[in-house]
Amino acid sequence: MAVKKGQVLELxxxxxxxxxxxxxxxxxxxxxxxxxxxxDRVQARVYKKKKNYAMASVIEIDHPSPFRVQPPxxxxxxxxxxxxxxxxxxxxxxxxxxxxxxSIEHIGLIKGVTVHPAxxxxxxxxxxxxxxxxxxxxxxxxxxxxxxEGIDRGFAxxxxxxxxxxxxxxxxxxxxxxxxxxxxxxxxxxxxxxxxIPVYGLRSHVGFWRFVMLRHxxxxxxxxxxxxxxxxxxxxxxxxxxxxxxxxxxxxxxxNNITSRKAGIAIGEYEILLAGxxxxxxxxxxLEFEISANSxxxxxxxxxxxxxxxxxxxxxxxxxxSVLDLYCGTGTIAxxxxxxxxxxxxxxxxxxxxxxxxxxxQLNGVSNxxxxxxxxxxxxxDRQRSPEVMIIDPPRAGMHKNVVRHVLNMAPERIVYVSCNxxxxxxxxxxxxxxxxxxxVQPVDMxxxxxxxxxxAKLDRIE
Numbered sequence: 320m321a322v323k324k325g326q327v328l329e330l331x332x333x334x335x336x337x338x339x340x341x342x343x344x345x346x347x348x349x350x351x352x353x354x355x356x357x358x359d360r361v362q363a364r365v366y367k368k369k370k371n372y373a374m375a376s377v378i379e380i381d382h383p384s385p386f387r388v389q390p391p392x393x394x395x396x397x398x399x400x401x402x403x404x405x406x407x408x409x410x411x412x413x414x415x416x417x418x419x420x421x422s423i424e425h426i427g428l429i430k431g432v433t434v435h436p437a438x439x440x441x442x443x444x445x446x447x448x449x450x451x452x453x454x455x456x457x458x459x460x461x462x463x464x465x466x467x468e469g470i471d472r473g474f475a476x477x478x479x480x481x482x483x484x485x486x487x488x489x490x491x492x493x494x495x496x497x498x499x500x501x502x503x504x505x506x507x508x509x510x511x512x513x514x515x516i517p518v519y520g521l522r523s524h525v526g527f528w529r530f531v532m533l534r535h536x537x538x539x540x541x542x543x544x545x546x547x548x549x550x551x552x553x554x555x556x557x558x559x560x561x562x563x564x565x566x567x568x569x570x571x572x573x574x575n576n577i578t579s580r581k582a583g584i585a586i587g588e589y590e591i592l593l594a595g596x597x598x599x600x601x602x603x604x605x606l607e608f609e610i611s612a613n614s615x616x617x618x619x620x621x622x623x624x625x626x627x628x629x630x631x632x633x634x635x636x637x638x639x640x641s642v643l644d645l646y647c648g649t650g651t652i653a654x655x656x657x658x659x660x661x662x663x664x665x666x667x668x669x670x671x672x673x674x675x676x677x678x679x680x681q682l683n684g685v686s687n688x689x690x691x692x693x694x695x696x697x698x699x700x701d702r703q704r705s706p707e708v709m710i711i712d713p714p715r716a717g718m719h720k721n722v723v724r725h726v727l728n729m730a731p732e733r734i735v736y737v738s739c740n741x742x743x744x745x746x747x748x749x750x751x752x753x754x755x756x757x758x759x760v761q762p763v764d765m766x767x768x769x770x771x772x773x774x775x776a777k778l779d780r781i782e
Contacts, residue, residue, distance in 0.1 A: 428752075450500065454476050536610075553575075574592055631655060634659075634735050699725035711736045
């Protein structure tokens with residue numbers, strides 16, 4: 320059967336692929352269908368046709384899968400915040416483990432690795448400690464609003480439709496953050512709408528209000544609010560900060576990041592403190608961390624504690640080892656390992672993250688952590704001594720080939736690799752496999768209702 324663009328197909332969904340789409344096959348051709356799960360039989364229209372695959376969108380579900388659940392969010396299926404609310408949580412965990420295992424086997428070409436069942440998240444809603452919301456001068460309508468008269472389309476503060484930069488939903492409630500965050504967000508929305516100051520146009524690049532970032536401390540139930548604007552205007556933002564701190568006693572910090580850049584990134588060129596402190600304090604286990612508006616910190620605080628305990632277990636430290644922590648960020652892993660190692664050195668490219676890491680070590684009274692700012696490959700190339708243990712926690716893109724080369728040359732006895740992307744982890748493992756044996760992998764679900772999964776891999780050097 321020749322599949323063509325625009326064609327309507329009856330499809331049985333047989334699997335879920337990494338990225339969250341359902342998979343069907345038509346005479347051997349892979350057809351990817353969003354918002355479907357295995358066991359669904361659907362009518363779907365093909366909107367893209369390539370030589371080896373096609374992509375289709377659901378028109379109607381003829382027979383729903385037994386793994387489907389009723390999503391509690393009004394924006395499910397439209398919002399890019401999470402794609403899997405309609406999939407039973409236990410099945411989410413199964414598919415995440417499968418994606419890790421399949422990536423290792425098919426991309427890394429490594430057989431027989433033990434991949435444990437995914438560790439579930441303690442909370443499956445309200446778990447995120449950081450949310451970013453975009454402002455727009457044009458609101459993307461929900462399906463039930465289409466054709467209705469009198470709907471204001473001229474303002475949105477919310478999350479994007481998946482795969483778009485200009486389609487912003489006016490998100491009144493996001494279930495991924497604690498409920499008080501939605502109250503704060505709606506008060507900010509009302510203030511912006513009545514301020515008489517225009518919101519930013521994502522196509523025109525004209526306007527003042529750009530983003531709202533909310534950060535929450537799970538340990539202390541406190542909030543940091545970051546208002547991102549296109550220019551500096553203290554008279555516009557200070558009354559909002561005052562109103563928020565007066566209404567919400569748990570808001571301990573309000574800052575204003577200012578950026579004139581056109582890129583849709585909620586990071587300012589500089590920052591002004593409007594109220595309270597410039598940082599928020601959170602905790603992982605017994606350790607305290609100061610978090611500024613633009614700091615990196617794991618977005619699931621409770622999940623981070625589980626993740627780092629697995630890293631510590633896989634590192635098998637006795638107190639005598641030197642540890643090298645690549646891509647160390649604000650030093651959370653390095654500081655968590657410090658009490659079990661002789662010395663920990665973290666390497667990080669971003670200068671502000673290194674500054675935060677040093678502050679965090681001092682805050683926790685950790686004296687055997689040293690942080691180096693610079694390009695990972697350059698710093699590794701300059702080092703004379705190899706560590707006994709290496710922690711590698713790269714960004715989604717994984718390690719650069721030059722970094723892999725230096726790791727192989729240094730040849731630490733043990734590597735613990737922390738990944739947020741099974742595909743790039745598997746690729747990197749494939750480049751290391753001639754020198755290292757991949758012993759086991761523990762997936763950890765830090766992001767319920769999304770296809771994303773963290774993984775911790777334990778590698779030993781082949782003698």
